[in-house]
Amino acid sequence: MKNMTAQQAFDTVIRSKTEDLMGISFDCICGETHGVPIKYLSMGSGAVERAGAVLDDFGFGGRGVAVCDRRIESTVVREVMSVLSAGGLDLAIHPVGDGATLIKPEVSGSEIIAGEIKGKADYLVAVGSGVICDLVKYAATSLGIPCALIGTAPSMNGYTSSMAALSEEGIKKTIMIDPPRCIFGDTAIMRDAPVEMVRAGLGDIISKSICNADWKLSQIVKKTYFCPLPFRITDKSEPEYLEAAEAIGGRTEEGIRVLTDGIMRSGLSMTVIGTSMPSSGAEHFISHYWDLMALKEGGKKLLHGTQVGVSTLLVLDLYEWLKGFRIKRVSMEKLESDYPTREEIETFLEGKFGVYSEGIKAQYLPKYLPWKEKKAELQRIVDTWDSIFGELQPYIRPKHTAARALKKSGAPVTCEDLGKTRNEALEALIYARYIRGRYTILDLLADFGVLEQAARSILG
Ligand SMILES: [Zn+2]
Ligand SMILES: [Zn+2]
Structure with missing residues (x-):
């Protein structure tokens, strides 16, 4: 966006395709400099098939650990893993939760994940929806390692957010974290999400x-x-x-x-x-x-x-x-x-x-x-x-x-x-x-x- 006035940059941003907003930085008409520190976003059917090559391109190296909700580990996550594996990306799986109840979006839960993974991963990949992604973004930030997100349900707007919505002592807070480096919104995976999660995504953005x-x-x-x-x-x-x-x-x-x-x-x-x-x-x-x-x-x-x-x-x-x-x-x-x-x-x-x-x-x-x-x-x-x-x-x-x-x-x-x-x-x-x-x-x-x-x- 070099050589553009603030108004030209503003108009360009609002006209841009969503994927094209990654990595932008510009001086806005409001007087501030805005930017998107996320490097890569891919949507559409089959988006995760290229995940191995994409993570290579964006500097993910060494040992990767996929964090998921134990409740979907044997179904959605295995499916995603086999696609990643076919694309040359093999990750260790770190399931969280008891496999029965909903995982709580709490800072303490994220600190436990960070403690369990410390020293065993060079990067994290969240395979899940809102809570898993927020826990992983927070854990990766506290470990000082990069993370990527693979969405499994279009149920909320947090994938591309540079904040994590987590509770501390019952109070929901938005905590600034290092943004995910790469995000995959594969519609072939997201389509299979439970219908109430899909409807919830509409409820979140209609606001x-x-x-x-x-x-x-x-x-x-x-x-x-x-x-x-x-x-x-x-x-x-x-x-x-x-x-x-x-x-x-x-x-x-x-x-x-x-x-x-x-x-x-x-x-x-x-x-x-x-x-x-x-x-x-x-x-x-x-x-x-x-x-x-x-x-x-x-x-x-x-x-x-x-x-x-x-x-x-x-x-x-x-x-x-x-x-x-x-x-x-x-x-x-x-x-x-x-x-x-x-x-x-x-x-x-x-x-x-x-x-x-x-x-x-x-x-x-x-x-x-x-x-x-x-x-x-x-x-x-x-x-x-x-x-x-x-x-x-x-x-x-x-x-x-x-x-x-x-x-x-x-x-x-x-x-x-x-x-x-x-x-x-x-x-x-x-x-x-x-x-x-x-x-x-x-x-x-x-x-x-x-x-x-x-x-x-x-x-x-
Ligand atoms: Zn502005
Ligand atoms: Zn919301």
Whole structure:
């Protein structure tokens, strides 16, 4: 991208094929330098057949260890291994998990893998989906060795992300790691993934517009950094996956190709700027909240993207509700008398989240402002409300378009479809904002004293 202006480089990036974004680096119109440190991405049927030659080309040498979920070791992984072997790549297999239950996305699990593999591998290859890939990316980073990813399900957007989404003491965190060097999204393998995982991939990426609305809102209210590039990267694939929703649910070759491209672009939209903000807003916090409650109360944990699809629709409803909110009629005196002190918040969080409250306090309390500062922030919002809402509009999609696509794919659409009660949905809408430090629509509504009212209204 040498000799290009920032605008020319920006336009080139958003027009580029996904695979062609690997290795780019350029000065953006936002004033920052962006880049994709991943060297190679290949999608399509048969992509892993060339893995041996590709890893050679990209500097993988010595002993390689493939890390996989023990639950798919005897099926998917053996199949992948025989293809790799035919292509001249023989790897030792390191299965993890008990072979029966879901592997937990936890930092401690990744540290165990790193400890077991230390000194036995010169590089790692993750053969799996979200959790395995995140565990391997983190383990490879801590061992200081490169890793490659072979996706087995298009169920989430983390393959191309330079972050790992792992929990520490129940709190989901996005941790910066060394990005994978090579990624293979072989649609012939991904097609065979369980259909609920495929539908979950659609649920994860259908949230992109609303994540960017929250990110934009944070820029306007909190003056945080914002760049329009990530949204434009994912926006390019949106009409394609909305159109292909039925084919995605049917796991056709074309459906899986479109979905795989969509999830890879979504991961890249984070990698290119080095934060997860373009891919994680209020809808992700609602999903993380449900995960935390499942952990705390021993409930059933659902797939990330399955929850995110439904919570995206809830947040779209909140933005719609916000449109009709008469913000100028808000009484600052009433808000002041209801405003909690920092101590009151701490006591509330300890009571609500119990053993997880320390981690939650560390996330939430930096977001807390003394009333004087909060009042000034709220007054600014009231004074400029029309222009704020105008700036958010390009990122807000009609709910029915997203709902229709999820439905066509066969994915859950309502909280009821997820097996969540109205109260579980209500609690998530009200309390999810405490579990992450970022500012979203949930904070805005809470600060104006109408979050519960809005949540009850949209849940009917
Ligand atoms: Zn930028
Ligand atoms: Zn996600």
